[in-house]
Amino acid sequence: MGLVVQKYGGTSVADAERIRAVADHVARTRRTGEDVVVVVSAMGKTTDDLLRLASDVSAVQPGRELDMLLTAGERISMALLCMALAELGVASASFTGSQAGIITDGHHTNAKILEVRGDRLREALAAGVVPVVAGFQGVSLDRDVTTLGRGGSDTTAVALAAALGATTCEIYTDVTGVFSADPRVVPEARRLRRVSFEEMLEIAATGGRVLALRSVEFARNHRVPLHVRSSFTWEPGTWVTEEVPDMEQAIVSAVTSDASEAKLTISGVPDRPGIAASLFRALADAAVNVDMIVQNTSHDGTTDISFTVPHTALKTALAIVGELAPKIDAGSVLADEDVAQVSLVGAGMKTNPGVTAKMFEALAGEQINIEMISTSPIRVSCMVRAGLAERAVRVLHQAFGLEG
Numbered sequence: 001m002g003l004v005v006q007k008y009g010g011t012s013v014a015d016a017e018r019i020r021a022v023a024d025h026v027a028r029t030r031r032t033g034e035d036v037v038v039v040v041s042a043m044g045k046t047t048d049d050l051l052r053l054a055s056d057v058s059a060v061q062p063g064r065e066l067d068m069l070l071t072a073g074e075r076i077s078m079a080l081l082c083m084a085l086a087e088l089g090v091a092s093a094s095f096t097g098s099q100a101g102i103i104t105d106g107h108h109t110n111a112k113i114l115e116v117r118g119d120r121l122r123e124a125l126a127a128g129v130v131p132v133v134a135g136f137q138g139v140s141l142d143r144d145v146t147t148l149g150r151g152g153s154d155t156t157a158v159a160l161a162a163a164l165g166a167t168t169c170e171i172y173t174d175v176t177g178v179f180s181a182d183p184r185v186v187p188e189a190r191r192l193r194r195v196s197f198e199e200m201l202e203i204a205a206t207g208g209r210v211l212a213l214r215s216v217e218f219a220r221n222h223r224v225p226l227h228v229r230s231s232f233t234w235e236p237g238t239w240v241t242e243e244v245p246d247m248e249q250a251i252v253s254a255v256t257s258d259a260s261e262a263k264l265t266i267s268g269v270p271d272r273p274g275i276a277a278s279l280f281r282a283l284a285d286a287a288v289n290v291d292m293i294v295q296n297t298s299h300d301g302t303t304d305i306s307f308t309v310p311h312t313a314l315k316t317a318l319a320i321v322g323e324l325a326p327k328i329d330a331g332s333v334l335a336d337e338d339v340a341q342v343s344l345v346g347a348g349m350k351t352n353p354g355v356t357a358k359m360f361e362a363l364a365g366e367q368i369n370i371e372m373i374s375t376s377p378i379r380v381s382c383m384v385r386a387g388l389a390e391r392a393v394r395v396l397h398q399a400f401g402l403e404g
């Protein structure tokens with residue numbers, strides 16, 4: 001029998017009853033003869049509550065202390081789950097990220113995993129003990145506690161599954177799998193039976209938060225099959241795997257939306273070589289992640305450049321661009337926070353022309369104006385007014401016949 005990693009998200013361990021239900025399921029899995037490593041998130045909205053508390057206490061939140069604070073959430077879940085398992089007669093032991101050997105870089109609040117030293121977990125498994133690991137956290141080479149970015153427990157689970165050679169990484173959550181759209185926005189969305197890593201990467205990158213983007217990258221790089229499923233119904237969910245030859249290649253698999261970015265426009269930019277390079281070099285050097293970029297055709301030797309950055313990086317981006325604009329003889333700089341990106345994702349797009357045209361027609365039919373466009377071989381994204389994003393998702397879901 002193999003090893004399975006089971007990750008339980010915040011709603012799955014939100015209260016005492018939920019924690020006991022999770023313990024039951026872990027015990028059931030053990031009875032089938034399988035080894036289990038459990039990864040838990042903080043209970044319910046604990047992480048949000050801790051962040052709010054930090055803001056109430058101080059406007060200055062050093063990353064090191066924020067990480068120390070936030071990692072407390074997952075500690076609570078892991079200890080309580082071990083108690084629930086003890087009552088069921090299942091031997092278990094809790095481990096912080098540091099104890100589990102999750103070594104990260106020192107980038108507080110968004111650290112990257114460098115290495116997983118899973119010795120203590122292997123010892124526990126060999127002794128017949130179920131390791132219960134706090135998700136979302138690690139320890140830096142300087143021995144400081146770090147966190148892996150929001151939703152990071154998914155990444156912990158996949159990293160452990162890769163390091164320990166698990167057959168599957170099960171992601172238990174509050175929906176029954178990955179859907180053709182967020183079921184909270186489109187109630188008639190269809191559950192996907194199987195999704196390729198490539199499609200899942202695009203879904204996660206464009207707002208489908210059911211899996212953290214980094215966890216999908218990790219799963220693809222280490223070929224860890226993911227099974228996204230519900231901790232409320234326990235029914236089989238969605239498999240995220242490498243593309244298999246007989247895999248049905250839907251033209252469009254999912255519609256997503258993402259309101260986490262803002263748009264910046266610089267007007268009157270001189271249209272000559274090197275200007276865009278100096279602008280985007282300055283942003284890159286400040287670690288600002290630029291997503292969509294649009295440059296208009298020039299009139300009288302000047303042009304407008306618009307691009308999007310995460311809301312969290314807007315202040316930094318504005319400072320950089322504000323300083324650079326006079327130096328390159330550009331005009332005004334405008335920030336627009338009221339935008340959202342709506343995307344279509346599907347592996348079959350590669351071989352089916354016309355998806356983009358149909359997308360634009362569907363949005364036009366609802367008088368939804370498209371402000372920016374970007375594409376990949378298996379994705380088309382449009383920037384629209386934030387207030388119209390949910391309507392756009394529903395319109396596109398219907399236009400492409402994705403309902404169950």
Ligand code: ADP
Pocket residue numbers: 008009010011012041151172173174175177178179180181182183184207208209210211254
């Ligand atoms: P957890 O706390 O278990 O990690 P998350 O809130 O991070 O759960 O992710 C699950 C949520 O993702 C669902 O409740 C759902 O609203 C949202 N979601 C967004 N897009 C999708 C999608 N395409 N398929 C399924 N769920 C989605």
Ligand code: ASP
Pocket residue numbers: 009010041042047048073135136149150151152153154
């Ligand atoms: N508790 C963390 C968060 O809310 C990590 C996670 O749930 O995956 O982002």
Ligand code: MG
Pocket residue numbers: 009151154209210211212
């Ligand atoms: Mg999550």
